[in-house]
Amino acid sequence: MKLRSGVYVVPTDRWYIERTVWLIAGIVLLASTTMALVVNRAWILGVIATGLVSINVAFTGFCPVGNMLRLLGFTSMLGSERTTRWYRMKTDKWYLERRIYLFVGINISVASLIVLFFSKWATLFTGFVGGAMVWFAVTGFCVMANGLYWLGAEPRLNPEALPSARCTECPKSGECLGGHPILAPVGSTALTEQAVPLSVGRPYSMPPVHSRQD
DSSP states (O other): OOOOOOBOOOOOOSHHHHHHHHHHHHHHHHHHHHHHHOOOGGGHHHHHHHHHHHHHHHOOOOHHHHHHHHHHHHHSBBBBBTSSSOOOOOSSOOOHHHHHHHHHHHHHHHHHHHHTTOOGGHHHHHHHHHHHHHHHHHSOOHHHHHHHHTOOOOOOSSSTTTOOOSSTTTTTTTSSSOOOOOOOOOSSOOOOOOOOOTTOOOOOOOOOOOOOOO
């Protein structure tokens, strides 16, 4: 990974599956943390469950909440093309958004164990993560995501960093990045880029354009 600069912000023009999952997870974290702090620390088990699901999504791509949203008509931006009925996030590479699921899952799970067996003060961390996830879903900005972005992790939801979809090897070549249906069948045409040698000292001229006369 190569270090980079800039700001990583995900699209917020519509509520796609991944963005809605982050919102729901953040609300669950905030609610479970509050109940663990005010009522009984056993409520932190809700945070542990969220963390384990997040880790599972990172490794397998399967998300129960994402599948519920899929049944409700939500569309995805990181879903695998292999399945059409069920939602499964792509696991072909460890891209930035996939790393988010892994890091968040591990951190909140460890913090929840500290809450259960040592101190309730660790709820400050789980509450912070819950608030950050809600903020991420609403605004598209996440501090940890930008840290991974600056360290060189490959983003797939940042419009400025999305692939051009112009080569046949691009995983996005057969789909619309905006979630719209594809007009041309996949594989009907292959866009290739060929290098055309330029003659030194020979001026370039545009080919003549013939107008059509009726």
